[in-house]
Amino acid sequence: MQQFTLFPIEDRDKPVDTQEWGTFKDSLRAPIHNWFTYPAGFSYRAVEFSLRTHQIRRGQTIYDPFMGSGTTNLVAKQHAINSYGVEAHPFVFRITRTKLHWDIDLDAIRDNLREVELLVRKQKQTLNGVDIDARLKQEFPELVLKCFAQNTLLDLLLIRDAIEEGGFAQDVRDFFFVGLTSILRQVSTAATGWPYIAPNKQKTTSLTKDALQEFVRQVHRMVKDIRATISTADPHYKDSFHHIHNADSRDVKSLVPDASIDHVFTSPPYLNNFDYADRTRLELYFWREAKSWNEISKNIRARLITSATTQIVRDDPRYDLADDLRVVSPEVYDFLSNSVRDLSQLRLGRGGKKSYDHLVSGYFNDMLKIISEVFRVLKHNTQAVFVLGDSAPYGVHIPTDELIGKIGLGVGFSRYQIDVLRERGGKWNDNPQRHDQTLRESIVTLTKV
Numbered sequence: 001m002q003q004f005t006l007f008p009i010e011d012r013d014k015p016v017d018t019q020e021w022g023t024f025k026d027s028l029r030a031p032i033h034n035w036f037t038y039p040a041g042f043s044y045r046a047v048e049f050s051l052r053t054h055q056i057r058r059g060q061t062i063y064d065p066f067m068g069s070g071t072t073n074l075v076a077k078q079h080a081i082n083s084y085g086v087e088a089h090p091f092v093f094r095i096t097r098t099k100l101h102w103d104i105d106l107d108a109i110r111d112n113l114r115e116v117e118l119l120v121r122k123q124k125q126t127l128n129g130v131d132i133d134a135r136l137k138q139e140f141p142e143l144v145l146k147c148f149a150q151n152t153l154l155d156l157l158l159i160r161d162a163i164e165e166g167g168f169a170q171d172v173r174d175f176f177f178v179g180l181t182s183i184l185r186q187v188s189t190a191a192t193g194w195p196y197i198a199p200n201k202q203k204t205t206s207l208t209k210d211a212l213q214e215f216v217r218q219v220h221r222m223v224k225d226i227r228a229t230i231s232t233a234d235p236h237y238k239d240s241f242h243h244i245h246n247a248d249s250r251d252v253k254s255l256v257p258d259a260s261i262d263h264v265f266t267s268p269p270y271l272n273n274f275d276y277a278d279r280t281r282l283e284l285y286f287w288r289e290a291k292s293w294n295e296i297s298k299n300i301r302a303r304l305i306t307s308a309t310t311q312i313v314r315d316d317p318r319y320d321l322a323d324d325l326r327v328v329s330p331e332v333y334d335f336l337s338n339s340v341r342d343l344s345q346l347r348l349g350r351g352g353k354k355s356y357d358h359l360v361s362g363y364f365n366d367m368l369k370i371i372s373e374v375f376r377v378l379k380h381n382t383q384a385v386f387v388l389g390d391s392a393p394y395g396v397h398i399p400t401d402e403l404i405g406k407i408g409l410g411v412g413f414s415r416y417q418i419d420v421l422r423e424r425g426g427k428w429n430d431n432p433q434r435h436d437q438t439l440r441e442s443i444v445t446l447t448k449v
Ligand SMILES: C[S@@+](CC[C@H](N)C(=O)[O-])C[C@H]1O[C@@H](n2cnc3c(N)ncnc32)[C@H](O)[C@@H]1O
Pocket: 038, 040, 041, 042, 065, 066, 067, 068, 069, 070, 071, 072, 086, 087, 088, 089, 092, 247, 248, 249, 250, 266, 267, 268, 269, 270, 276, 303, 304, 305
């Protein structure tokens, strides 16, 4: 198996002060950040640390091309730093838009919440004699039916309809949408810890939970969060702008101007076969944004950069290593060609015949586009920070951090530095086969002079 040793091991293995970088758990405890538990979100403290380290100040502008649940942009707003953010997953985008909208009329929220409560109670009274089971079956796919007790699901349905049909302003609907989304997994009787849902495992603590009560409590909590966040934010936050887009960060020419950005802080999907679209399946089905695997593929999977084998159609030429990659870095191209060739051989001897070969080539084709765009939008004398993980499909080690660093040099960055954030177990996600590679999460810093 080939080794990729383009730069000295002693530089590569320098551990960073992980205390400063925090963990995702920090965000689960922080107001607004915790409105939605998104897998693979990073700690808000990591963003703060990067802004301090790179001396980004009020009035400057940062960009996150993989905005996700908006950690980077939320921190920016708290510090009166301008931000751009791009997220391709429409459901996640709607959540982030809501988290950044602090001007919402909080009194209207309280009044409208009372209306939702009244509507739900009124609707319930009209249900005498209605076959609830049939109604729910007509409304929801099997997965949703399995995740909730019948009474709870009925309440959730009535709340959802009250939000959607109550005639509220769009931002109020968004606020309620996030409130209801954030209690879904709490009131579910299935083991629904992120990222997996296990509908056949019962969580009995949820059986006694009243969905309407939980929803009302959550909305009040969110109102309090906005007040608390405003009171601790840099008072100049009102002068900052936050241009966020539900779009594809492989091409943002019409969205983010050339040389307009002072810092990039981002975490791309890791090359670890994590299917972001699938992991939001419960929510997508509940909100009628998709009814089936195929609809999720069409509406969401197809918009995301390649990072899971579930996105791959084998004979699509997009999964051939791009010639652009050869032009930018022959070294990276050669390394990847060999890895992809090994993987295409290995898959033939494995039960699942997973398309890890195409996964690797698709991932780096896409990352080349992202890094080129990041280079274009950055000003001179700035840095782009990528938090990412390496991987070892079928035991073939792909040192993502080094490859991204080299691609960075190829598109025009002057240097790159890799700091190892933590080492990860050798389990290849979604694949019971273990290998003996120690994987790592790293911070790759690209410098544009
Ligand atoms: C590791 S997550 C980022 C999490 C984020 N840092 C947070 O705090 O929530 C990667 C995100 O990239 C998004 N993504 C994937 N392909 C994309 C594309 N082509 N353009 C924009 N976003 C994309 C995924 O939907 C996912 O939300």
